[in-house]
Amino acid sequence: MKRPSLTVQKRDVLGKKIKRLRKTGVLPANIYGKDVESLAVQVPYKEFEAVFKDTGETGLIDVVVDGQARPALIHNVQYHHVTRIPLHADFYQVNLKEKVKTMIPVVTLGEPKAVTEKVGLLLQPVSEIEVEALPADLPEKIEVNVENLAAVDEQITVADLKISSDVTVLTDSAQVVVKIGELVTKEAAQEAAQEAAAAEAAKAEGEEETAAEKEGAEEKASAEGEDKTKVEESSKEEKSAEEKKE
Numbered sequence: 001m002k003r004p005s006l007t008v009q010k011r012d013v014l015g016k017k018i019k020r021l022r023k024t025g026v027l028p029a030n031i032y033g034k035d036v037e038s039l040a041v042q043v044p045y046k047e048f049e050a051v052f053k054d055t056g057e058t059g060l061i062d063v064v065v066d067g068q069a070r071p072a073l074i075h076n077v078q079y080h081h082v083t084r085i086p087l088h089a090d091f092y093q094v095n096l097k098e099k100v101k102t103m104i105p106v107v108t109l110g111e112p113k114a115v116t117e118k119v120g121l122l123l124q125p126v127s128e129i130e131v132e133a134l135p136a137d138l139p140e141k142i143e144v145n146v147e148n149l150a151a152v153d154e155q156i157t158v159a160d161l162k163i164s165s166d167v168t169v170l171t172d173s174a175q176v177v178v179k180i181g182e183l184v185t186k187e188a189a190q191e192a193a194q195e196a197a198a199a200e201a202a203k204a205e206g207e208e209e210t211a212a213e214k215e216g217a218e219e220k221a222s223a224e225g226e227d228k229t230k231v232e233e234s235s236k237e238e239k240s241a242e243e244k245k246e
Contacts, residue, residue: 003071006051007064008091011040027086031063031070033093041065045086052077052089058104058138063091071096071135094135101170103128104139106161106177110147120152120180129158129171137166146178155179 011028013021018028027048031039041063052074055061062069072091080087094100105128114120129142142161149156159173 003060003062004051004055005062005064005069006043006047008041008043010065011042013042014040022085022087027089029089029091031065031072031091031093033072034095034098036093039065041091048086048089052086056105056140058102058140060094060135060138061091063093073100073102073135073138096135099132099134099168100138101130101132102138104131105141107141107143108178109143109145112146112149112180114150114152114154114180117150118183119150120183122146122149122178123181124178126158126171126175126177129161129169129175129177131163131167131169131171133167137164139164139167144177149178149180152180152182 008029008031011021013028021028021042025045026042027045029041029043029048031041051061055074057074057077060071060073063072064070070091070093072093074089075092076088076090077086078088079085092100106124106126108122108124112120112122115122131138142163144156144161146156155176156178157173158169158171158175158177161169161177163169
């Protein structure tokens, strides 16, 4: 199967100047890997997003630099916290004959019977697991059917997941991936949210008070230091005047 291809250019703009690249719709990135010299590159946002949307961080792609294709995985995509526009990405160049370790997302299929019958809620403590495999054998995602979960505390662990024998799972097999939790009423959820908000407000108020106390202490220490300096200077002036009289 042919791999998606992404053409990038070598990047000379470094440091704070990369903000200019982003303003022109260009994403700064780096190519790195085992026994691979790190290389600064850049690629248009739209082209990057089109490929990343299809492959995620587990799909193998060909990163083309100066006409040379390098098999790689997209790693460490950083986003702007408000606009969610990518700010930076890494391309991890791989050796197709060597196994790599990476995180694979876990996706649920269907709706649990417990949820349908309003017995409980579906909880997913683990959204991805770590695996090791040859780059070409890495699954895009791991699907888990949750339709048969019918009672509170019923669960599916890592050991229950159906994964190809070509893939070694590194996450603890006893780790709970999904489970049915107790049904929480709307009122209980609102009450919990209010309590959390109150606790957060109290914490913020405490931090403000601590900051104010610290600032007051610093101002007091500064004032005391200035007073002490004035007293010392006054004492020196008086001593100098007495010496002149003598």
